[in-house]
């Protein structure tokens with residue numbers, strides 16, 4: 001896709017010289033820096049606090065506290081913040097990346113694993129890179145075609161692409177240096193997480209534990225892409241030698257022979273942190289595959305290393321210790337959420353700790369050296385356990401929560417998306433608080449009447465409609481309940497304050513030394529709060545839902561805050577103002593006295609810039625089937641997905657014409673009929689629609705996608 005300088009020009013009125021159409025990118029700090037672009041090394045990463053004006057890695061430092069020592073913007077002057085410049089993003093799915101800022105350049109990823117680089121002074125786009133992920137790969141992504149950002153090292157920018165490639169780009173030009181397939185392309189693995197770079201090795205995990213994969217994390221040589229080590233999170237085929245000695249031990253807590261055939265799960269898809277003094281990398285592992293433990297491991301067992309924080313040697317990948325948050329995981333309770341290292345001041349002295357607020361709702365503090373549990377308290381109203389037994393370190397479960405053991409549906413909090421998901425939390429070294437984006441939910445869990453392996457779609461081993469009667473009962477609380485920013489004292493293991501969100505949903509958090517925390521929300525705002533009290537001090541409109549976390553940096557002697565916005569549909573009462581993104585995806589940069597304004601109406605679309613974006617399968621169904629599908633679509637689907645398969649302003653669900661499931665009937669039907677995406681709001685139509693009808697709806701949507709393709713091709717032709 002081509003650069004969209006026009007929108008930057010509107011924003012950067014004071015910088016018009018940088019915005020003369022498609023002129024070559026202006027001089028940036030990158031091109032004048034003697035070291036060149038993205039010249040990050042171990043020295044710089046270990047001393048990140050000595051250059052607080054940069055933001056060298058997604059979590060800012062190896063400790064991943066997302067805490068900036070900058071205080072030029074602080075609780076006394078934050079009211080002066082205004083939009084400095086912005087750039088339109090040309091994708092319209094979730095934007096989850098934290099901008100990385102190094103040597104005068106800002107690097108970020110967007111949906112579809114695309115990378116963009118901007119001059120931090122002018123906002124001019126320096127280069128962009130599209131790895132051309134095949135669009136039907138979307139069918140393998142449980143939770144959208146997202147990406148959480150890049151890593152910078154020795155002149156290169158690294159990203160993991162949705163299709164499992166690890167990619168190294170030239171930091172100055174965006175040109176491909178090397179790429180490596182890190183996954184078996186026959187399996188539904190995906191990458192959405194950020195690569196970490198430790199002593200010249202790029203560490204990358206992957207996702208897919210809703211489908212049928214076995215989790216692992218791999219290290220590659222940053223210069224050559226050669227594999228250095230791989231650590232598997234769950235045991236494989238027991239008839240073959242185990243790759244690691246601890247897997248033989250772990251296998252004793254697995255039953256039957258289905259788990260290793262389906263992969264077992266435990267994917268390392270997000271949280272990691274590195275302690276340089278202990279030379280240890282901490283990784284979080286995901287849920288079981290399938291979720292339902294009685295199918296995965298009939299008879300139970302701990303199922304290590306699912307839902308665990310695991311300490312590894314970054315040089316060799318050798319296991320050091322683990323802490324399992326949810327033994328025998330059966331509710332999709334991953335421990336892949338962000339991991340953070342800190343020195344906490346306990347009354348008895350300072351302790352080096354690992355902290356995590358995983359899906360299951362307990363806030364864990366572990367000793368970074370040996371994994372010893374220091375505290376585990378509820379940060380949200382979970383109902384699957386009463387507490388964590390501090391002598392055994394194990395949760396004390398409520399027996400009814402194990403639907404797969406009792407055979408009875410039960411309402412459990414949280415639901416599968418967790419009390420906290422991937423949205424970054426932050427730690428303020430001065431207040432001593434951790435700021436967590438909390439999302440409270442509950443749902444009924446039930447086993448299926450019969451489990452059939454699905455080779456194309458998800459395999460949760462649960463029946464989302466199985467407990468519908470429980471949720472429908474008077475007084476029952478199911479679904480999304482409330483969300484808020486929580487200030488948590490990790491030493492006292494207690495809540496300090498909370499700020500409720502008006503619109504349900506989580507957004508990443510930035511903490512700064514200006515006694516501030518910054519976070520977007522789903523109402524379409526970017527806010528600053530007093531880090532000590534939670535008092536709201538500043539707000540700006542984003543025209544989009546926000547899920548990503550901000551970062552902060554210095555340019556021209558001024559502190560700036562960068563935030564990527566855009567996720568799902570538009571906020572209520574917000575019109576579309578980005579010609580190239582239906583959810584107003586944008587990069588926003590703020591500074592004191594910033595006077596740029598976001599557009600208030602939809603600009604004209606240049607078809608040449610859009611190109612042909614849709615890639616549907618050929619329509620093979622006959623006219624009668626398509627017509628039957630049209631009728632059924634209008635009656636059952638149009639309310640949420642829009643009339644004629646085109647989402648309108650009031651549509652709450654995605655544009656099905658772009659669905660990655662269109663080429664995969666065996667993925668379409670489990671979603672439409674079987675409720676594979678029920679946790680994301682797509683109900684199961686099995687009881688309502690016969691399979692002929694859902695097949696006909698598929699044919700109709702394919703027809704509408706091909707109509708759109710023809711329109712896009714015609715528009716492009718006309719513009720050339």
Ligand code: CA
Nearest residue numbers: 209210287332
């Ligand atoms: Ca999961």
